Amino acid sequence: MTAALDRALGVLREDVRAMHAYQVHPSAGLIKLDAMENPFRLSPELQRALGERLGAVAINRYPGERTQELAQALAAHARLPEGQTLMLGNGSDELISLLAMAVCQPGERVAVLAPVPGFVMYELSSRYQHLDFVGVPLTADFELDEAAMLAAIAELRPAIVYLAYPNNPTANLWDDAVIERIAQAAPGLVVMDEAYQPFAARDSMALMARHPQVLVMRTMSKFGLAGVRIGYMMGNAELIRHIDKLRPPYNVSVLNAEAGLFALEHAEVYERQAAELRAERAKLQTALAALARTVDLHAYPSEGNMILVRVPDANRLHADLKARGVLVKNVSGMHPLLARCLRLTVGTPDENAAMLAAIEASLTSS
Numbered sequence: 001m002t003a004a005l006d007r008a009l010g011v012l013r014e015d016v017r018a019m020h021a022y023q024v025h026p027s028a029g030l031i032k033l034d035a036m037e038n039p040f041r042l043s044p045e046l047q048r049a050l051g052e053r054l055g056a057v058a059i060n061r062y063p064g065e066r067t068q069e070l071a072q073a074l075a076a077h078a079r080l081p082e083g084q085t086l087m088l089g090n091g092s093d094e095l096i097s098l099l100a101m102a103v104c105q106p107g108e109r110v111a112v113l114a115p116v117p118g119f120v121m122y123e124l125s126s127r128y129q130h131l132d133f134v135g136v137p138l139t140a141d142f143e144l145d146e147a148a149m150l151a152a153i154a155e156l157r158p159a160i161v162y163l164a165y166p167n168n169p170t171a172n173l174w175d176d177a178v179i180e181r182i183a184q185a186a187p188g189l190v191v192m193d194e195a196y197q198p199f200a201a202r203d204s205m206a207l208m209a210r211h212p213q214v215l216v217m218r219t220m221s222k223f224g225l226a227g228v229r230i231g232y233m234m235g236n237a238e239l240i241r242h243i244d245k246l247r248p249p250y251n252v253s254v255l256n257a258e259a260g261l262f263a264l265e266h267a268e269v270y271e272r273q274a275a276e277l278r279a280e281r282a283k284l285q286t287a288l289a290a291l292a293r294t295v296d297l298h299a300y301p302s303e304g305n306m307i308l309v310r311v312p313d314a315n316r317l318h319a320d321l322k323a324r325g326v327l328v329k330n331v332s333g334m335h336p337l338l339a340r341c342l343r344l345t346v347g348t349p350d351e352n353a354a355m356l357a358a359i360e361a362s363l364t365s366s
Helices: 002-010 014-018 044-055 065-077 091-103 120-128 146-156 176-185 205-210 221-225 237-244 254-265 267-291 314-323 349-365
Strands: 084-089 111-116 132-137 160-164 189-193 214-219 231-236 306-310 341-345
Touching: 044 254, 065 084, 065 231, 065 254, 084 091, 084 237, 091 120, 091 160, 091 189, 091 214, 091 231, 091 237, 111 120, 111 146, 120 132, 132 146, 146 176, 160 176, 176 189, 176 205, 205 214, 214 221, 221 254, 221 267, 231 237, 254 267, 267 306, 267 349, 314 341, 314 349
Parallel strands: 111 132, 111 160, 160 189, 189 214
Antiparallel strands: 084 231, 214 231, 306 341
């Protein structure tokens, strides 16, 4: 038995066996503010309507036309310019993996570039495909280091440059002029990851229209459908057509497609939710700034549905908040620039009030 298992393990890639899996922390019984989810449920009326829609879906058939209709509806929702097209992914994670597959050249060293700290899947998906991931540190105030980015592009000639807009976990939008110069300098793809676009003041659609190598990636997760797993990527029709060849033929289920279409038909509901979350974000920022006058805490500006805060001891505060029933994300170990930092998701008014009370109680008692 042991010998057979050892032989089976031996056929797995050594680097895969050495990797650490993406961690999803248990949240049962806690106020869940660690994953930038939309905290609002649909009204009972819309829940019933969605249930009826899903109940009528032909789940005995493979996905087909309905997913194509979802792609068309998303293109209309995003106001996709002429000459651009859209492909679907099972969340943004799958799209990132497909991009890594698309640029991998067997026997050659291919670089992927992104600012760090940033979304961990850029690096993980690159390593899965034996690509050379290079992270370029942000400045101390989490802005793009333009000189370092341009130098790395000139030296490495990366196949992909990822720019999250807003960035995760820092939640800020970078200087558009700097992004423009990076797009002009990049020899390959420039992927603008707009996962948090519903909460941001600007987007990259005009940048994509000016530069055929720029792709814009979005997700319905922050729209309010994190459990449905629908991501989409937009860009030059010829580029997208080739990348789409790598997509599994039935990667979005008929149930997910129907839920996505239903959400787009009720987009005004989700837009109101996003507006409320933006208002709650502003209230949280004001409350955190007031708290910072009495305790050692610094909250950074945000254009997402999250706020990055720096505290004296992130590990202790994270554990203390969890003991008080509030789960946030401890990002202090992700990168040296994030030392002593926690990421707070913007929740409902009641959730935010409970989180603020727990933070204040913990920091004033230490």
